[in-house]
Amino acid sequence: MRLSNLADYAVVTMSAAARHCGGGRTSAAELAAETGLPVPTVQKLVSKLSSAGLLRSTRGTGGGLQLARPAAAITVADIVEAVEGPIALTACVEGAECSVEHECSVRPHWPVVNEALRGALAAIPLTQLARIEEVA
Template identity: 70%
Template sequence: MRLSNLADYAVVLMSAAARQCGSVPIHAGMLAEQTGIPGPTAQKLVSGLARAGLLVASRGSGGGVRLARPAAAISVADIIEAVEGPIALTSCVSEGRHDCSLEGSCKVQPHWGVVNGAVRGALAQISLASLAAAPKPTFTRPAPALAGDEIRV
């Protein structure tokens, strides 16, 4: 499973917005500059994320975008669904889709809802706040000395 570039960029852009703006508006151009996302793509994402209710946009002097709710209340699943639509690993579970040659005889199709729910549930557990936070340092243990290795103190 792989996210589209647009969904990936949306997560990156929202993470930057969470780090930068809080309740102070920031321009899409500034988010593009900070993230390396091309300006037109950042603008398209900002518009879509605002339509989805994840960002609030204001025009005029002092305008820009800000998070519509606290970063802790926005999940990775929310962001992906704002760009991609409902999280579904196969198209056969979407209502109105009848483009599978196995439709009618597939014994797995009734179970895809459970799989999709599990994936969405896992992504819903990851908050935007956790993505916006500085990464925690990881401790790596030195490799144990092998017999015959010289140890200097």
């Protein structure tokens, strides 16, 4: 399994936003500059992440972006699902048609696999990703 570029960029963007916690608000342009991502991409991500309740945007003087909840309460699973939707390794779990559905003995087990994957991503808080490692 590989995350889409947009999901990867969402994790990078949220990590950068988390580093601003306690330091006021930031902007999409600032996040783009910090991450090296194009401004339009970050703006698209900000929209998705705000809709998912992970970022909060305030307009006007002193406005900008900030995390909608503490970084410790946001996980990689939350970020990926904000961009990709529910975490699922196969489309059949989401009701998509499958040519071998009537013969498949594995289909009933995919929800367990998907939940294990989601659980692993949910165990990684944004605080862990936002740490700035000191260079020795």
